[in-house]
Amino acid sequence: MHLARFPRIHLAHLPTPLEHLPRLSAELGGPEIWIKRDDCTGLSTGGNKTRKLEWLMAEAQAMGADMVMTQGATQSNHARQTSAAAAKLGMACHILLEDRTGSNDPNYNGNGNVFLDDLHGATREKRGPGLDMNTEMETVADQYRAKGHKVYTIPGGGSNPTGALGYVNCAFELVSQFNDRSLPFDHIVTATGSAGTQAGLIVGLKAINANIPLLGFGVRAPKPKQEENVFNLAVKTAEKIGAAGCVKREDVVADTDYVGEGYGIPRADTLDAIRMFAQLEAILLDPVYSGKGAAGLIDYCRKGKFKKGERIVFLHTGGAAGLFGYTSAFA
Numbered sequence: 001m002h003l004a005r006f007p008r009i010h011l012a013h014l015p016t017p018l019e020h021l022p023r024l025s026a027e028l029g030g031p032e033i034w035i036k037r038d039d040c041t042g043l044s045t046g047g048n049k050t051r052k053l054e055w056l057m058a059e060a061q062a063m064g065a066d067m068v069m070t071q072g073a074t075q076s077n078h079a080r081q082t083s084a085a086a087a088k089l090g091m092a093c094h095i096l097l098e099d100r101t102g103s104n105d106p107n108y109n110g111n112g113n114v115f116l117d118d119l120h121g122a123t124r125e126k127r128g129p130g131l132d133m134n135t136e137m138e139t140v141a142d143q144y145r146a147k148g149h150k151v152y153t154i155p156g157g158g159s160n161p162t163g164a165l166g167y168v169n170c171a172f173e174l175v176s177q178f179n180d181r182s183l184p185f186d187h188i189v190t191a192t193g194s195a196g197t198q199a200g201l202i203v204g205l206k207a208i209n210a211n212i213p214l215l216g217f218g219v220r221a222p223k224p225k226q227e228e229n230v231f232n233l234a235v236k237t238a239e240k241i242g243a244a245g246c247v248k249r250e251d252v253v254a255d256t257d258y259v260g261e262g263y264g265i266p267r268a269d270t271l272d273a274i275r276m277f278a279q280l281e282a283i284l285l286d287p288v289y290s291g292k293g294a295a296g297l298i299d300y301c302r303k304g305k306f307k308k309g310e311r312i313v314f315l316h317t318g319g320a321a322g323l324f325g326y327t328s329a330f331a
């Protein structure tokens with residue numbers, strides 16, 4: 001698979017480490033658990049959006065943009081990584097933040113990722129919940145265009161076929177690490193939201209015939225909707241890289257039983273998972289995505305859905321900056 005013909009700007013520290021989690025594995029008494037450290041991609045505290053932004057920002061520069069615009073929830077890790085990438089490349093950045101949780105906690109609204117958006121010099125505006133945020137963004141982009149800016153808009157989470165290339169490439173990177181270290185894996189698990197991570201990974205895994213199942217733990221949409229979103233993006237991404245048809249509908253599997261009340265609202269098992277990773281392995285998860293993914297992983301191990309003798313890798317998608325927006329949840 002030949003991705004080098006797509007424009008890319010190198011922003012991430014790659015390859016990210018693949019590490020064993022011996023204390024967590026012993027605590028759960030089931031499979032051997034490993035972690036792929038995409039929380040260590042390096043850009044402004046790291047995270048999974050940096051891989052996508054390598055291809056998205058290259059496309060922005062290729063079209064001569066002087067401004068990038070994106071949208072997300074208030075504590076969006078994607079908005080923060082986009083703000084950072086724009087700062088590094090000397091481009092303006094404007095973000096629209098949707099109030100999905102209704103929280104009026106000052107830390108939620110001003111600390112964590114929001115603090116970093118401001119620090120990187122991005123400008124931002126708010127929206128109430130339930131709007132079509134990509135449509136809102138295009139309206140604002142047109143206002144900036146009328147003022148003479150060349151604006152490149154990035155969909156929520158950077159999840160389009162261009163952004164998903166970052167996770168096609170991550171699948172290749174991960175399988176190379178398995179091969180180089182002679183470590184056969186039985187499952188790959190990750191949190192799944194705007195779908196680009198899971199879609200890119202499944203395309204990469206299927207395109208090289210890796211034969212390792214991928215499971216996404218949802219953070220927002222119900223299972224049928226989440227799987228449909230991932231599958232639709234995977235189909236388009238496979239077409240883009242010349243591997244049309246490599247992903248079948250049944251390759252896309254999401255479990256959305258760990259979402260709880262809704263997006264951005266941690267459950268007790270989310271917070272327990274965050275504490276377990278912090279206290280057993282000194283790894284920082286986040287309350288919106290990786291904490292819910294890890295809660296699913298832990299439950300699968302305890303219920304024997306992942307068994308002793310199996311080897312599992314958890315793709316850590318980052319987000320720890322968001323912890324500082326959620327300190328009251330841990331009180």
Ligand SMILES: *Cc1c(COP(=O)(O)O)cnc(C)c1O
Nearest residue numbers: 077193194195197289317318319
């Ligand atoms: C965005 C995000 C995800 C979900 O990735 P998608 O590509 O949007 O599905 C998972 N974890 C963290 C920390 C994120 O910021």
